[in-house]
Amino acid sequence: MIEKKISEYLENAHEIFLPGVSLDVVILGYSENAIRVLLLKLKEYNLWALPGGFIAKNEDVDAATHKIVKERTGLEKLYFNQFHLFGKTGRNASFLQESSHAAKLSADARNWLNQRFVTVGYFALVRIDQVVPQPDILSEACDWLPVDQLPATILDHHEIVNTAIGHVRRQLNYFPVGLNLLPERFTISELQRLYECILNQKMDRGNFQRKILKLDILVRLEKLKTGGAHKAPYLYRFDRDKYQHKIQHGIGFI
Amino acid sequence: MIEKKISEYLENAHEIFLPGVSLDVVILGYSENAIRVLLLKLKEYNLWALPGGFIAKNEDVDAATHKIVKERTGLEKLYFNQFHLFGKTGRNASFLQESSHAAKLSADARNWLNQRFVTVGYFALVRIDQVVPQPDILSEACDWLPVDQLPATILDHHEIVNTAIGHVRRQLNYFPVGLNLLPERFTISELQRLYECILNQKMDRGNFQRKILKLDILVRLEKLKTGGAHKAPYLYRFDRDKYQHKIQHGIGFI
DNA sequence: ACAAAAGTGTTCCCCCTACACCCATGT
DNA sequence: ACATGGGTGTAGGGGGAACACTTTTGT
DSSP: OHHHHHHHHHHHHHHHEEEEEEEEEEEEEEETTEEEEEEEEETTSSOEEOSEEEEETTSOHHHHHHHHHHHHHOOSSOEEEEEEEEOOTTOBOHHHHTSTTGGGSOHHHHHHHHSBOEEEEEEEEOOGGGOOOOOOTTEEEEEEEETTSOOOBSTTHHHHHHHHHHHHHHHTTTSOGGGGTSOSSBOHHHHHHHHHHHHTSOOOHHHHHHHHHHTOOEEEEEEOOOSSSSOOOEEEEEOHHHHHHHHTTOOOOO | OHHHHHHHHHHHHHHHEEEEEEEEEEEEEEETTEEEEEEEEETTSSOEEOSEEEEETTSOHHHHHHHHHHHHHOOSSOEEEEEEEEOOTTOBOHHHHTSTTGGGSOHHHHHHHHSBOEEEEEEEEOOGGGOOOOOOTTEEEEEEEETTSOOOBSTTHHHHHHHHHHHHHHHTTTSOGGGGTSOSSBOHHHHHHHHHHHHTSOOOHHHHHHHHHHTOOEEEEEEOOOSSSSOOOEEEEEOHHHHHHHHTTOOOOO
16 A cells, blocks of 8 residues: 555656755754754665655745655644755665665656756754654654764765754854754753753853843743752743844844 | 857757756955946846856756856856755746747757756855956846846846845855955955945944954055055955864854 | 752953054155 | 044953852752
8 A cells, every 4th residue: 555655656756846856854853962853764775864855846945845844743833944955966866766666667757766866955943842753655764863873874864964953053143043942941951951962062051041041032931840859940931022023133142 | 150059058958957957156246345246138138147057967066056157257266155045936947938049949948948947046256356257148248236236137036146145244254255355465444345345334443453353364465555645554365274274163253 | 958950149351342542655 | 734544552341251159949
């Protein structure tokens, strides 16, 4: 049944999708003190791949990205960003060509798959706890893997992930990207650990607190009742309205 | 003769180039107190267009960009950067379809031109005085036009230029982009006027000088003999070696 | 009582800002 | 002499870095 779906998908691809252009999304989340990327384990191979796909002939590239992230995560409202086009020669769907499906395809479908592809890289920032990862029809599993311990991947997906991280790191100075990765309510310490993770460096506790609060984009909520043997910290939430006002004048954090 | 070249180019395009992908380069220069972009005036139309083209099936996208900029400017060593993929539906080579050449083309060639195109945006920074602008076969003229007074352009080239400027402006904080736009030797005042142009705001003379010199990427040369009724300023040149050392630790200017 | 982590305060110092002041040069 | 622009000096303030102190809570 699933086999039939794959065959149909590949057989019709050359009629539905733009030729030679694919897209890959680096979906990033944060849990257990690590930035993680959502990867798909391909059937028939011991290789992982980024969620991705093709762009329908009558579809905006941004819209195609939105659709793919929604399918893999279940999320509707998304923060995502295009960051690079990977256009080296020799990129193609080689892993599909070798698959058991390729043989059954028509000549047109096979030619379409065999052509060179350029791919548009997007990154998306999501809250891991809100996501229910969904493998696509070509993959057998789907998992959040820490970006500093990537498994073997197809093609240049390793490079795509690393390039994405670099862009996120640079955006940290201007946009409160961290807030797209945390749950609705969080403590300053949690936010600091996230920042330390992204930038890969320790920060001073007291200074971090003052600095992030002075941006005036967080709202203090009730105190957190914790089971920890220490003072209960405040919870905060991100204030999108205040943020929208600030952003026009530029936010400088680091 | 030129007519024949155009026909040949368009007729063979579908065999040589990647389908559905084009590239456009925002070539920026600086002269007479204005940031200027190199635009081509199309034959048969009263419209301007960015230098651009297609990507050969066996050619890296970066290489195709390099080739195009070299053809239009004569420059070999270049600072250029990919910044965005423009992928809205409805983008195509509409201006070519209406041209007098389109009628003579084979069905294959016409279909290739009629398809939807996504385009990769690059920007390049050049020294205007070193450039001898060269129109391509589809254009009758080629000129440096100030980016704040753009003429009517084809498609979304207006948006592409403005997006490019935004990226350059943001890079100004991290890379000495200004130095790719000035002649080999320049005064601090000239550099300041350039920065003021890009950022569109006045800066303090004394502070600009200290700040830019403290980056320690400029080398002071001999004094300039000027015809001006004032003290002769020093000339400086950009020190690429020092810069390469600095950049790893990050350069913060603004 | 004590440990652990949160919240807040303090001091030092650097750097940015804003001007002011001299210097060199051509008219 | 004087205007013009170049180079440098300086006083003040804001903010970051480092560290200290107090507060709350569970064991």
